[in-house]
Amino acid sequence: MNPTEIKKLKALLSKPKNIVIVTHWSPDGDAIGSSLGLYNYLVKKAHKVTVITPNDYPSFLGWMKGNKKIIDFQKNESAGKKAVAKAEMIFCLDFNSLKRIDKLGEEVAGSSAVKMIIDHHLQPEDFADYMLHSVAACSTCELIYDFIHHMGDKKMLDKDIANCLYTGIMTDTGSFRFPSTTAKTHLILADLIRAGAENSEIHNRTYDDNTESRLKILGFCLNEKLTVLPEYKTAFFALTAEELDRFQYKKGDTEGVVNYALSIAGIRFAAFMVERDGIIKISFRSKGSFDVNKFSRSHFSGGGHANAAGGMSELSMKKTVAKFMALLPEYKIQLNAKK
Secondary structure: OOHHHHHHHHHHOOOOOEEEEEEOOOOOHHHHHHHHHHHHHHHHOOOEEEEEEOOOOOHHHOOOOOHHHOEEOOOOHHHHHHHHHHOOEEEEEOOOOHHHHOOHHHHHHHOOOEEEEEEOOOOOOOOOOEEEEOOOOOOHHHHHHHHHHHOOOHHHOOHHHHHHHHHHHHHHOOOOOOOOOOHHHHHHHHHHHHOOOOHHHHHHHHHOOOOHHHHHHHHHHHHHHEEEEHHHOEEEEEEOHHHHHHOOOOOOOOOOOHHHHHOOOOOOEEEEEEEEOOEEEEEEEEOOOOOHHHHHHHHOOOEEOOOEEEEEEOOOHHHHHHHHHHHHHHHHHHHOOOO
């Protein structure tokens, strides 16, 4: 952001406003952490703030301050529409395209409110008045921290804001092990802990509060659903709706399963395909130079980061798996490259 934009935003936020915060479909830790981190900051500045998610999110993210006031657009469309209609400013967090917020995107596109994107995904669409965007950022929560700093309000960081931002940074960096974790990331974390972030408790709430169904699904995936293709340095899981029902699936139960495939020695490309609501949702992960953002954009109507992306398929699970496997020979040289 340049000094002129920062000055304009400071002026915009100098008086109380009706503000809406929206984030992407199937919100993860960074989506909820950044939304509630920004929410708690703006409420402190006396704004009236509403957070809207396109649909539900995992229960293990439900402990952060402000969580109970989030509107689930899928469950309460009328309340979401009213909030957007009243908004004077809309913050779009952790997504780069209005299609990533499903039907909520139509409301945001039609609103006359000032719009701002804060995001770290590749190739953002040009639909906002302001943008704080960096693919070098480890998470959108890192950018929310930067935004608060740009507004000259670092002194306003408190335990509630810090807990939210720490959660998003922790989850989007794989507990600080992904290459996106930088020296700056750790300096921000230090500031958040000084402001009151309960780092150990945050980890416990996020990773050590498993449901029985979550552990059973993980065990089933590892024991019966893992396919490893050494010639392509690829491994994947494919889980049907019937299999989810067998284990009384709850939202968030398959979070992070794809990383187990990527953790296998020698594997550079991993996928997790899961059937929900008649559509195959796909998570892609990679190591090194293999770009899953390009792969997903080219073949599965998705996108994201170079080493972490999402996609979807309207084919059956059997046909989706067949399509995925048929594509691998085309990428064999890239997948077997040394970097």
